Amino acid sequence: GAGVSQTPSNKVTEKGKYVELRCDPISGHTALYWYRQSLGQGPEFLIYFQGTGAADDSGLPNDRFFAVRPEGSVSTLKIQRTERGDSAVYLCASSAGTAANYGYTFGSGTRLTVV
Amino acid sequence: AQRVTQPEKLLSVFKGAPVELKCNYSYSGSPELFWYVQYSRQRLQLLLRHISRESIKGFTADLNKGETSFHLKKPFAQEEDSAMYYCALSGHLSGTYKYIFGTGTRLKVLA
Numbered sequence: 001g002a003g004v005s006q007t008p009s010n011k012v013t014e015k016g017k018y019v020e021l022r023c024d025p026i027s028g029h030t031a032l033y034w035y036r037q038s039l040g041q042g043p044e045f046l047i048y049f050q051g052t053g054a055a056d057d058s059g060l061p062n063d064r065f066f067a068v069r070p071e072g073s074v075s076t077l078k079i080q081r082t083e084r085g086d087s088a089v090y091l092c093a094s095s096a097g098t099a100a101n102y103g104y105t106f107g108s109g110t111r112l113t114v115v
Numbered sequence: 116a117q118r119v120t121q122p123e124k125l126l127s128v129f130k131g132a133p134v135e136l137k138c139n140y141s142y143s144g145s146p147e148l149f150w151y152v153q154y155s156r157q158r159l160q161l162l163l164r165h166i167s168r169e170s171i172k173g174f175t176a177d178l179n180k181g182e183t184s185f186h187l188k189k190p191f192a193q194e195e196d197s198a199m200y201y202c203a204l205s206g207h208l209s210g211t212y213k214y215i216f217g218t219g220t221r222l223k224v225l226a
Contacts, residue, residue, distance in 0.1 A: 042119075042201050048212075056213060107158065
């Protein structure tokens with residue numbers, strides 16, 4: 001696609017429920033990143049994919065969070081047993097190469113609200 | 116520890132005045148520094164990278180390794196520069212080129 005697409009743009013869910021957030025990166029971009037942005041903060045790294053594999057998942061806060069990218073394109077961030085503290089904007093970004101050389105292209109984010 | 120500090124949450128300047136958005140970093144290796152901007156109701160987008168030494172929309176930023184700073188500057192602010200600005204650091208951190216972002220500075224350019 002022309003840009004990084006994230007769906008849904010907004011998600012309201014009840015505490016304890018399961019949610020899936022989708023990211024469709026720019027076609028051909030091998031690197032895909034998930035970030036989380038809480039109110040008043042900068043984006044915080046969650047996980048990085050190079051192709052199909054999670055090359056770095058050190059930013060996932062706990063085992064309720066999981067992400068996949070089975071075919072090396074679309075990625076899904078999955079959150080189990082949601083908590084109110086999970087409320088944030090979840091950002092996806094893709095890059096043709098290393099961030100140092102190319103920078104990221106960000107999606108518009110999914111605003112998750114856990115009530 | 117790797118860290119990016121943007122000490123100002125809000126910076127207000129009058130149109131035509133010079134602007135400097137401060138960014139300091141802590142990194143043990145050789146960092147790559149970036150500025151990202153988010154205009155109202157738009158997505159986060161790359162403004163400039165230190166390795167390209169470019170000027171975008173009149174903004175420049177110089178990496179000062181001695182002072183570990185990467186301040187963003189523009190000689191004459193325009194109203195359309197009003198936005199949220201994030202400084203970001205990248206490097207081969209734990210084997211991946213992930214970013215560490217600062218908390219951001221909101222720039223308001225007053226008419």
